Amino acid sequence: MNETKITSRQIISLTAGVTTAGSVLVIGALIASTAKQDAWIGSFLAILFGIPVIWVFLFLGRRFPRMTFVEISRELLGKWLGTVVAGSFLFLCLQISFHTPWFMSDFMTSQVMPETPHYVIRALYIAAMSIAILYGLEAFARASEIFMLVVSVLFVFVMVMVIPNAKIENLLPVFENGLIPVLKSSVFVTCFIALPNITMMMVYPARLDDLNKGEKSFLKGYFLGGGITCISILMSVLVLGWAITANSRFSVFRFANLINVGIVFSRIEVIVFVVWVLTQFIFCTIYFYAFVIGLSQLLKLKNHKRLVLPLALILLTMSEVIFPDVAYQEHWAVFTWIPYIFTHGFVLPVFLLMVYWIKKRVLKMDIGDNRGQK
Amino acid sequence: MGILGRVFRRKSKKQIPQSDTHLYRDLLTNITRVKNDFGQSDDLTVNSFKWNDSSPSICASLYIKSLVNTETINSLSEEISNLKIKDNKSRQALPFDVLRAHFSGVRTLKEGDKYIDLYADLLSGNTVFLLHGSRQYLSIPTESTEGRSVEEPSSQTVIRGPKEGFTENINQNILLVRKRIKSNTLRLENLSVGNLTRTAVGLMYIKNIAKDSIVREIRDRIKKIETDSILEGAYIEEWIKDDRYSVFPTFLSSEKPDSVASALLEGKVAIFTDGTPYVLTAPALMVEFLHSSEDYYHHYIIATMMRFLRFIAFFLTLLVPSFYIAIATFHQEILPTPLLVSIAAQREGVPFPTFLEALIMENTFEILREAGIRMPRAIGPAISIVGALVLGQAAVEAGIISAVIVIIVSITAISSFAIPNYEMANAIRATRFAFMILAGVIGIYGIFIGIIVLTLHLCKLKSIGVPYLTPIAPWIKDGNTDTFFRFPFWVMKNRPFGLHGDDKRRIGGEYTVRKNKKGNQEFR
Amino acid sequence: MQDMAVALFVVVFGSILSLIEIPDLLKKKMHRELVAFVVLTVLGMSLALLKAFGWSIPNPSDLLAWVYSPVEGIIKGLLE
Known part of the structure; x- marks a missing residue:
């Protein structure tokens, strides 16, 4: 693997992208149906609940700098168990790579352009992802800086524009059903915003110059992404009310429709579309990249770029197979995805952490790097 | 060296065939060799002269007539005749020593003994002296400096600023x-x-x-x-x-x-x-292709405004035709209804789909542009009339194209002229066609994917190892005082763009005129 | 119909890709990459062809749903 270096600022944008994108679609509906009008408190708590998860990532990153997640698991768990665990993680990455082109084609055909054949949309998206990886991680990280800059500006613009339509009474009464629903929903949301950052573990320690700045950047990116999610849920409830939010697939898209500031164009939601496409692109390219790099590390290949194009072909076919229809997808996202990402995003790193502690303290083995140990 | 030396030299002469690369002792052989290698070219001027009556050595001077400056040759021959006269009076010395002593003070004097170097010198416009009996040559620079004089650059005109341009020399x-x-x-x-x-x-x-x-x-x-x-x-x-x-x-x-x-x-x-x-x-870096030297000669707010205009022109020239194709073909609902109705009315009788229409007009404009570069000055105005009236107006009235597309193509063309660097404008021209194809096939989604891929491509480019989109990505902390905004000079403390070596700070002091600190009381 | 188009595209693209890449990999003696490349390309092409001819491809989402089916009840309870 050639020595690509990422600056800490690029870590911010990559993490923010992964955090935001993981949550945009199903989140609004999920959290609003559980916590109702307190959905915004739930999302805010979700950010806080995610902090320990991020801390686990950072801890592992500090102890094993310059190693990706796959390498860490092989180091800690030995060759066989480590490979199995890494393989399972990589399967997760592969699944996500299948999902996003599906989301794209579903969104485009349902909202924007009904007559376009699905595979064209998916093929273009997969082509863009492959090009991103073939150009290398450095180029992609730089591009993500630009994308997040654009996303932030556009997001603020849309949110500010929609303020006139906000009705504060949609937030009342606060805590009508008590704290429990809020807590429940926030745990769910954490699964969408914090845990997907496990994939950043394939990128984060292995490619960074300055680890201290990198840790702060990881957190900054997480807060930025979490902030975007939180504000979008807040505005969604403010403008549409919790009932509509709970029932709509793309709530942010809906309320952007309501912007009426006398501008000429009537489809301002194109801006929301742009925000969504860009963050999704960062998200799925990171996952695809994680899969390619992980696979080539497991197979001990020297050049990971050779695998990209054959994998793209597989992606093209499989991204149509995974979700037969929308109802299946919505059911799957709640009942299967949440435990899936929970096992891999939380249980797995904690497990690795415990193995590390056992090996270090109990067995007194000398593993890992002790830099920064307080 | 003595007898032994001569023996050794003779031996080495037999072993290594030096005759191919090094000069001979015999003047006539040298001159014949040079003339043959140049193919008896009429340009090559060979003049032999006797150094003076007392010394039997014959010298020859060679130069290529078209490459030398006649005045320098004339003054050179005057100097040499003076030298000959002087040398006649004093003790005999080797002509080359005399020449060396005279010329090596201020002028560059080169010596050598290989044919290759001699040819190189001749072809650079030097005058070469050969001496019978010597295996070396002397060469003196005499090249001519014919060429264009310094004039205003033809391709980069400014309103305020120096109007000197480089020449071919x-x-x-x-x-x-x-x-x-x-x-x-x-x-x-x-x-x-x-x-x-x-x-x-x-x-x-x-x-x-x-x-x-x-x-x-x-x-x-x-x-x-x-x-x-x-x-x-x-x-x-x-x-x-x-x-x-x-x-x-x-x-x-x-x-x-x-x-x-x-x-x-x-x-x-x-x-x-x-x-x-x-x-x-x-x-x-990419941002520099959108900067002009004029930005530093105008007020910083005006300069920033002009830069913004140029950035907008950059996006316009890249995306306007594709957006038009995408909206008119796939997403008509984006446009407000009155505009939509008028566009639809204009497109009523047009036989081509929007994509083809745009392609035809863009190609026609590119042909006009190419023709404009090569046409003689006399016909210039005629062609612009032809272009404007015939292609634009008449085609619209004949119903071959709609009026909207003429507007689109003109906006695109004029924006492309606002980009200061011609290479960059050409690159954008090429990319624009790719975007039009994407828009024609898949509409706005295609344009977005195209923008994403274009951004990735620009992020991947490097110029001698420096990423192309510095200082935007990677974001250099204080390096953005000169990218989008032109900050005043007293703000640009460090050299911009993060390219510098050791010497970082550009200025030592601050803005020199502060209200309270002006020297004289009445200037406060 | 769409599946046929996809399959055709995948086969054509896969073949062109193999024609370009395989000699290159052989020349550079990257045997591990060659094996992985061939396996993946064959897998990709066969998946596309299978789908085009109507065979149903095992859905990994089904697999995962089955793996996590015991947890479904818990989540449902939590969501109430």
């Missing part, structure tokens, strides 16, 4: 830049590239400001070029580019000395090529 170009940077840290390195053309190439940089690694890399790359000809800086650019295939230029070419001087002060390396008025600077 490399020495004159170096002079123009040296005049502006009077520092001993300004270094110049001369290289000669191209087997047949032996073009003189000059590398210029400021010692502590330019990064050493960048200078070294450029020097190594140029030295590795092996080709027949270097006729323009573009040849060098193609040979040493980082990315072989991308249309986007990674070297900034300029015809104005003040642009090159300011680039040198930012830490870049300038590459002068003999025979062309375009000087390359490397590394070049």
